[in-house]
Structure formats: structure tokens, C-alpha cells
Amino acid sequence: MEILVTSLDSILDGDHQLDVLMARQPIYSKNQDVVAFELLFRGDDPHAMSPQKDEVATFDVVMNTYASVVGDGGEQRLPFYLKVTDKVLLSGTLPALPPALFALELLGRSNVTPELAAALQEKAKEGYKIVLADYDPNDVRLQPLLNIAHVVKLDIQALGMARLPEVIQKLRPHNLDLLADKVETKEEFRQCLEMGFSLYQGFFLSRPEPIKGKRIAGNKVLLLQLLTELDRETATGASLEQIAVNDPALTYKILKVVNSAAFKVPREVESLSHAITLLGLDQIRRWILLFLTTGVNGSPTELTRNMLIRGRMCELIAELSGYQGAMNYFMVGLLSQLDALFDIEMAELLEQVPLNSEVKNALLHYTGSLGDTLRDVENYERGQFDLLMARIPRSYYEVAYRHSLNWSDTVIKALRG
Template identity: 65%
Template sequence: MSAALKSLKESEQLQVLLARQPIFTKNQDVVAFELLFRTQTGGFDATITDDRATLSVIVNTYASICREGEIRNLPCYLKLTDKVLLDSTLPELPKDTFALELLGHTEVTPALIAKLQELAKRGYRLVLADYDPRDTKFEPLLNIVHVLKLDILKLGLQALPAIIARLKPYNLELLADKVENQDQFRQCLEMGFSLYQGYFLSKPVPVRGRKIGGNKVVLLQLLAELQNPETTAAALEQIAVNDAALTYKILRVVNSAAFSLRREIESLSHAITLLGLDQIRRWVTLFLASGEEGKPDELTRNMLVRGRMCELLAELMGREQPINYFIVGLLSQLDVLLDIEMAELMEQVPLRQDIKDALLSRAGELGQVLSDVEVYERGEFDRLQRFVDPAYYEVAYRHSIAWGQQVMQAMSEG
């Protein structure tokens, strides 16, 4: 049993499934996370606020992010019903960790308004979701909440300027929700939204005929050589010497806390001897998928988490060569990173056919696991194929977030 698998099996299991979705500024920096959660049986669970173990995991893992080499905590939007908010047993939640999000189907009563005013006075940041400008019940809340979510798909992009004009006197921070592509992001940016949520970072903006940049050539040569079962450490090092900066970065990462090695690795051949070809394949793939100018850190962060979670699920399932699941997960957004259609990209990247099939059509065993991880990321927990016990999905996701942070930290140091 690998150390990672042992750690997974020994980790505390929560009673809820948790995922997080980033909330961005206009510069595409992450400033908060939306928490997505359900019980393992499929229902929403208000008791998340009562469970100390769950709160501890949220504070220590789900709220944290690596930025410029430092681990920082960001607020999490926590969806609460009016019933939960008015419950006298609601625990004292950390104000720096949680922004309280009111759902649109909330029943607005004098008691709720008084409760929200009290929470705002105590320093809680309040968010209102599912706003409908035609429903007058929301009017009293606009003077209390700090952030207002506008579902751009439901309200329609054309209707938004008039809605925003009506909301101006309230001095609210407006969040564009369900932003699905870069074109919608640009339109919302022009309208003056300050926050953005949705999957617009997950969609490529293909540039016809675009090729992988010259700075990736050495990585592609290494990746091609790593597909050769007869390759040697000397052959790989001979390719790597053409890019000293890349070799240095790989050595920085493998010497980082992500590996917890007892002695420092001084050369690529030394790394291969100690770690094996699979680990080198991992980091060559990693560097192929990072460092594109103009792309936000969150894209690389998500690629890392997705790759690692695919690998951990494969280990839990007893699948052979979990490293291939890592490669599939990590490269599943390479088209977004490079703005090249995946089909065109697969013609340029030397990968095994089963890996290409998984990336192009989510086919085969590799593709099935990738699809399940994508479903989990979106918080669509009822669509999970449940290859393993549902609790292990959350544990694998949690470990992947922590591992991704360690790697981002090591990369920034390099």
C-alpha cells in the first residue's frame, strides 16, 4: 500500500460530501470559495454548521489557497436557509472564514430581517442569491446584505444593465453568477460587476492553427522519451540539459514538502534513480501544463487537484498504473491553458492512445474516472458513479487540494 493510499484510509471521514467553487475578481484572482455540500445519501445537510470535524476541515483545507508561495485563508460562502439562520442553536461561526449566503426561496419575515441585521452588526458578511427584481420580497434585504448574486443565465444578459441601474443606490457588491464562457465574462466586466462565478475558466478560446509554444519543446521531447519503455536516466538527462531552468524547477519540486525526501536530490538522473520514471513523468506533465502567460493561477490549481484526485481514486480502486490517471486529469484542461482545441492538441502531444481517448471523449477506464472527478468538482454528487465509498471521494478531494497547494508553493519558490 502506497503512503498516499495509507494516509487516505486513515483520514477522518466526514458525514458530508464537500466541494468548492472559486469566486473571482475582474482580474480573475480568487477571493472566496462557494461551498457545495450534501450528505452522503444525497440530501442537503444543515448540520454542517454543528460538526466540529467538518468545520475544522473547512477552515484548514477548503478555505486555504496558495498565492505567491504563501498559504492564505479565504472566506467561504456557506448556503443557509432561513430556518437554519433563525435556529437558536446555530453555533458561532468564524466570521473570517464564512460569508453567510441566503437562498432565493427564503421566506422573508420580520424575524429574519431582525436576525440578518444582528448578524451584519456582529461583522458577518451577508450574501443574497437567486435575486429576482420582479419579486418585492427582496427589497428589505437589499439594505442589509453586502453581496448580491445575479444569475446571468436566468435574468438574461440584455436585461442586466437596467437591473444594475436600479440597484445602484444600495451600494452592493454585485456578483455575476453562472458565467459560462469568456465572452460572457467580458460582457459582465463591461457592466461593472466586481465578482464572478461560473465555469468560464474551463472553456478554451481556440486560436486556429496555434502551436504549442517553443518553451514547451523540451517538455514534449521528454514526454515522448518517457513513453518509451526502454528509456534510461541518461537519455532523459541528455534532453533536459537543453533547458537548465526547467531542470532546476523539476528538482525544486521533487525536493519540496510534496515529497518529504530525507536527502536533497541534485540531478535529474539522481531523481530518476530515487523516485522512478513514474514520478518524473508526473512532473514533466505538470510543467507542460503550467506557466502560460495571461492565464490565472486557479486554472493550474484546478488541473493539479483534478489530476491528483483521479490518481487517488485509481489507487483506491486498485487500478494499474495510477500515474496515467494523474496525467489524464492534469491534461484534461490543457486545451484551456493553451487555447488549442483538444483534438488538435492531441495531434501535437505524444501520449498513449487510451490517454488520448480519455481526454477527447472521456472513453475507457481512464475517461470514466475523469468524468466522475469532474462531476464531483461541480458538486453534482447524485451523479457520481460511486466507484468507491462516497466518503472516500471527499477524502481524496481534500487530500488533492492540500497536495496541490504544496506543489504550487514549490513551483513558486523555483
């Protein structure tokens, strides 16, 4: 345990440990921009916010990291959707959270009573946005709440796509924002867009729309050539530069990033061979992988961000678990959504990407410690905390996740120059 604590301090710079596990899930606009996050707690227990609010330093960490995001408009703070039940609202235990940064999402298992409606009405007067989740048009108990809520969340999988137009028509007189929940494919997103939904939640950005025979194109091919060369035992700065010379703009961009705040190099790096001397082949491989996963056909920033978070968190968990070859864990996490980025089936895509069989099998079949770590990270980001293998202390998952959120923003800033 002492070794783990030392490792954690050195990797994560002694980040403050919280008493709860948390993750965030993005809520998108029609343009696939992130406009809010749903805040997930271990067991979705809103009471967990109470000790966080009492400890000001911890609450600030939560707000400054989980709410912070770097987008096209620069760095900004986005609001949270916080799940609550009738018991929480009526018990008086909900902390006094800032209304501008928190929307209250009432869960469908709540007992709807006149007292609950009055409590929601009071929260709405205080400035909170009220979100009605798990909406069932056949549940007459929910009808009075439609005059209080600002947003209604529709589980499109439970309701079924064919039934949605009828449900939307019934909700129209209430002038509500409609949130399509559990949008799993880009085709479902397009259908919901046509139906008039204004908000979207789900993993549709992570799913590819395979185009048969499609291949990686443009300067991505050059990056693959660099990766192939890096895998050779005889790789040198000179051999890499011989490939990179075919795209001077890419070489310039790589060096610009290496010289940015993302790296703490002692002096300006002037060439790839110079960068390798200072940073080593693994760090150069890391950044070539990052360039491979960014700037593809206008792909949403959130997909790139999630790839970065996964890569870094897989790497940190590997190091905290004492696994060798942490760079392979970074690659597995980072490339786990490469199929969605390029719209190429993963099996077909991996035929074009030079990776060892252990990494490929982890991406395709979740095999070995690489696959186990990837599955752990995917479960964490979805808020499925009970499925964690817990090979490290559970609180370390949250610290690694929070660090990865910050790291991804640093990388996005560096990639944008």
C-alpha cells in the first residue's frame, strides 16, 4: 500500500482524495456541442453532495474540474444535472447548491404527491431548472409536474422510436425542452433531431457508422508510417525525420505541441531527433497517437476529449496497479473509440494500424490486463461503479478520473495552439 500511495502522489501530484466516486456524462445540443453534464455518484445518491458542500475546498475541486471544459469558445464552466428523489427534496437534506450551476433531475421512482409538487415549485422559484426524468406518458401522476418542469427526459429505448412522435405531440402544449435519453446510434440521433428534440444524452458519438472499404487518408497515413517506424528496434531520430520530412507542416505542429505547456522541457525543442533525446521514444509515440486521433472530418471535440480521458486513465490505473508497459494501456484507452472517429469497423481499422497483437486483442475482445483495465475505465465513465474490479483502492479511481479530465483539457489546448 505504501508503494501505491507514493506512486499516486508522484503521478497525480497529490490530488485531494474524495469520499465518493463520481463521473460525468455529457448532454448535447442539436449541434452536438456539450451544454451540460449529468453528475453521477456512487449509487446515484444525491445525499453524497452534502459532505462535499460542507467541505469548501473539496466542493471547489468538484466545480473547477468536473464542470470545466475546453471547447471552441475556450474554457468554460457548464451546469450539472443532479439526480434527486422525493425523499431528498422533502427531507431538507439537499445542500444549497448554486441554481445557475445545478439542475434538479427528479427520478421516476419518486412518490409524486402534492407536497412534492410544492417542493419542486419552490425550487423552481429559487432559480433551479427542473428536469423530469423517466417520463411515462401513461403515468397520470406525472401530469401536474409538467407545469413545473423545464425539461422532460424521454428514454427513447424504453418508449420506442415509433411511439415518440405521439408522446412529443402530447407534451407540446407544455412548452418544454425535450431531452432524448439513451441515444445509442448516430441514426437515432438524426431521427430525434427531425422530431424536434433540443437535448441529447447517450453514447451515439462513440458508435461508428461503418463505410465499407473506407481507409485512413491524408496525413494520418504519414502518422501511421511514423508509428510503424517507432515500433522498430532500430528507430532513431534520423529515421523518423526522414519520414516526417514529407509533411513539414505536421512536423512543425508536433514540435509546437512538444514546446507547449503540455511538456515541461528545459529548453526549446528544434527537431524530432532533439525531442527524442529529451523526451524518449515513448513520449513521441504518445503525441503521434494524439495527432492520429484528432482533427478528423470535423468530429465533435467531445469524442476526442473522451478518447484522451480514457487513454490517460487507463495509463494511470496501470501504473497504480504496478503493470509494466503503461504506454500500451494508454494506447488501448485512446484508440478504443478510433472506429467511431474514422467510421471504420474496429476489426477492419486495426488491419491498417500498426499495433501489437496484445493491444489489438484488448481492443477487439477485452483480453488480458489491457482489456480488463479498459473495461474498468469504461464502467467508471458510465457511472457503473459496482462493476469496478477494484484492484486499487476505490478512491484512486476518482483521483485518476479527475486528473484525466484536467489532462485532456491541457492536451486540447496544446493541440489547438
